Amino acid sequence: MDYLETVKTRWLRRRYGKTEFETLLGILRAWNRKPWPMQELLRTVKDLFVRDINLFQGFEQYVSYSYPEATAKASAISAAEIETHRQACDRQSASRLLTLPREIRDKIWEEVVTGNIIHISTSSDIHVKRGRSGRPKRPKWQYYICVASKGLKSSVCQPGSGDHRDCPTSGPSNYAIIHLVCKQIHIELDSARTFFSHNALQFADLDIAYKYLFGLQEDDRASITHLRFLIPYALMSVDYRSYHHPGMVREWYALCNYFSNIWDRKTLNMYPQPGDKSWLSQEPIYFYYSNCYYYGNSNRMHKTWQVGRGDTSWDVDIAELKYKGALRLDLAMELPEFEFRVDAERCLDALWDVEDFDNLEHCDQSNAWLKPLLQFRNNDGVTLQFCDKNGPRTKPKLEAFTLALKEYMSGPPIGPRVCAFFHGRKYGNGKDQYPTMGERW
Incomplete structure (x- = not known):
């Protein structure tokens, strides 16, 4: 059987295989019209074979056999780039820095442009x-x-x-x-x-963070490993009413929904496709075991999950998932001066009396801002600080709150540190037998 037919047959067995196969054909057509270096083509296509990495090994041979003219042009382009690099190195032969071995230069680039x-x-x-x-x-x-x-x-x-x-x-x-x-x-x-x-x-500013981060290309946004931003006090304002949403609710929920995910979105079948709505990447993600095949999962040691987003869900094989890495998230909330007064009203201190993080829906509405944040559970890289206009501040109530939150977020003392949180529905507590749908935010 032809190599491409083998790929098509195997991929079409999966839910999103047709989309991936069409993407592969589109890449090959574009490369055939205007070739670029073979190594770049392989890097571009390799992500599509993440579930069939063994099948990817025959891709380069297939391309060389099926597209001989484009392969020859790509080889010429690669040779030209190598020659360009050699000439650039020759022109910089007088530079003490650029005549160092490549491994040392790479280490210097890393020290200069990283860790800031x-x-x-x-x-x-x-x-x-x-x-x-x-x-x-x-x-x-x-x-x-x-x-x-x-x-x-x-x-x-x-x-x-x-x-x-x-x-x-x-x-x-x-x-x-x-x-x-x-x-x-x-x-x-x-x-x-x-x-x-x-x-x-x-x-x-939370609004600036939202506009910047969701204005990036998906690959750039997914490669971010460390974020730091202020969240507004209005998110937990005591003036909250059902008809009044405090400032930046949508932005806060969207950022937590996206960056709390520790799995590569390609392996979750969530990578943005042409025609997708922009808000899809901002939806909360939840995992659960589907009741219709729960016993089958039990016999196979729970090798299949249901992953949901928005108003739909689909199967995901655990073996296909690729761990992307947990984001380091440093947060600060700028509190008004009256929060730090000695004679502050008792209702203000009551805002920080959260004892049951698993059941926030039964708490005061002022604590609703915590629900999306709890999606970072089992992530040791989340910190929360408090400050005013002059810098960091604290008080006993705030210290007790941050300590309780850190203890809850760090996860169980025994068991896997990184795992899917099977909450069954958006911002659930893991005790729901069946998934339920609700409002997006």
């Missing part, structure tokens, strides 16, 4: 490519290197306050764009992916 806190803000200017009439307006983002002395251990206060008082907040971006220094460094340094995966992105 990047303050991200926006200006009133419109991005130059979106300035023409008829095009959607997009903000122009500014990037600033944090100068706090404690580095990644610093507070999450906004620039201009606390230990971030000396961090720049205006003017042009001061983030070092090292890959533009010369062609050799540009070739060697994967600046985009390194920026997202090896730095902490800090936002002084």
